[in-house]
Amino acid sequence: MGGNRYDASARWNGRSGQAWVQLQSVMDHMYRPLESLLVDTVDPARRSVLDVGCGTGATTVAVARKLGPGARVTGVDISDSMISAARARDAQLEFVRADVQDHEWAPASFDAVISRFGVMFFDDPVRAFAHLHRAATPEAGLVFLAWRDIAENPFMTVAERAAAPLLPNLPPRRPDGPGQFAFADPTRVHHFLDAAGWTGITVEPTDVECTLPEPELVGYFTRLGPVGLALPDADDETRTEVITTVRAAFTPFIHGTEVRFPAACWLIRAQAAPRLKTPGASAVTTNV
Ligand SMILES: C[S@@+](CC[C@H](N)C(=O)[O-])C[C@H]1O[C@@H](n2cnc3c(N)ncnc32)[C@H](O)[C@@H]1O
Structure with a gap:
């Protein structure tokens, strides 16, 4: 790219x-349906x-709980602070600090x-998906969630749209580059997976309602996303103005004590190797 x-x-x-x-606890709550x-x-x-x-490990812990003590569940993340938080969440699981684009796992x-x-x-x-493919057994499945288009996820850009006149140097979103919306185009995702050796690729839209407690809203948008990244460098007056303006822009999403928004995602599945078809079996994979 x-x-x-x-x-x-x-x-x-x-x-x-x-x-x-x-x-961590706000994000755990917000993305629990996913x-x-x-x-x-x-x-x-x-x-x-x-x-x-894996970030701070919410999904790693949840899948380990589902599979029980006989399973080995590993989380990998490039962020030191997030991997430390994941280890603090569950010291029994394996959490590896690595860049998935470079990390060489034992094959299969x-x-x-x-x-x-x-x-x-x-x-x-x-490159990243090819490394993951080498790390997968021939029977392995891949499943992940990614965001659909920016236009379908207006909640995610409320803050930057409202703050733009006050913070004119906010970086533009790049749907064709690495970032939150990089996999919005299913054709690109299909291409990446196919070129990396994955097969049986399916891309399915999924819509889920997510929530966060209203008192957490300001903490959320002042820390995360382009506005959250830019605010620490703003002067006090601008910062106060941004908070007031952005908080008001979130009004359509506020329902009493709760902030609610639809998360428009793709659920993407693939297999490491083609599966043998058994007579009468559905072509659609339900589990990985
Ligand atoms: C949006 S967060 C999602 C975290 C977690 N999966 C969750 O849902 O709570 C994206 C995560 O991908 C990690 N990440 C980004 N690039 C990475 C890379 N090259 N190798 C490993 N982890 C990476 C980040 O550090 C971050 O934790």
Whole structure:
């Protein structure tokens, strides 16, 4: 992917990673419906699962709980602070600090690879998915959640749209580069997975309502996203003005004590190797 190299390590070891750690319980709550959806897709017979871009480990812990003590569940993330938070959450699980684009796993060591929003930040997605493919057994399935288009997820850009006149240097979103909406185009995702050796690729829309407690809203938008990243560098007056303006812009999403928004996502599945068809079996994969 051309242009300047996206420095995932700098971003996720800096303010973004710190914000996710500070907001761990808010993010856990907000994305719990997506955690359930992802974990439900994992076949309970899987014995060795890798959670990619596991962050502070919510989905890693949830899948480990589902599979029970006989399973080996590993979380991997590029962020020191997020991996430390994940280890603090569950000291029994294995959490590896690594860049998935470079990390060499033992070949054929995982029979399922999962991710909730942890695979859209690669500078070289084909390289990352090829490493994951080598790490997968021939029977392994891959399943992950990624955001659909910006236009379908207006909640995610409320803050930057409202703050733009006050913070004119906010970086533009790049739907064709690494970032939150990098996998909005299913054709690109299909291409990345196919080029990396994955097969049986399906991309299915899924819409889930997410919530956060209203008192957490200001803490959320002042720490995360382009506005959250820019605010620490703003002067006090601008900061106050941004908070007032952005808080007002979120009004349509506020319902009493709760903030509610629809998360428009893709549920993407693939297999490490083609599956033999049994007579009468459905072509659609239900579990990985
Ligand atoms: C949006 S967060 C999602 C975190 C977690 N999956 C969740 O749902 O709570 C994206 C995560 O991907 C991680 N990440 C980004 N690039 C990565 C890379 N190249 N290798 C490993 N992890 C990466 C970030 O550090 C961050 O934790």
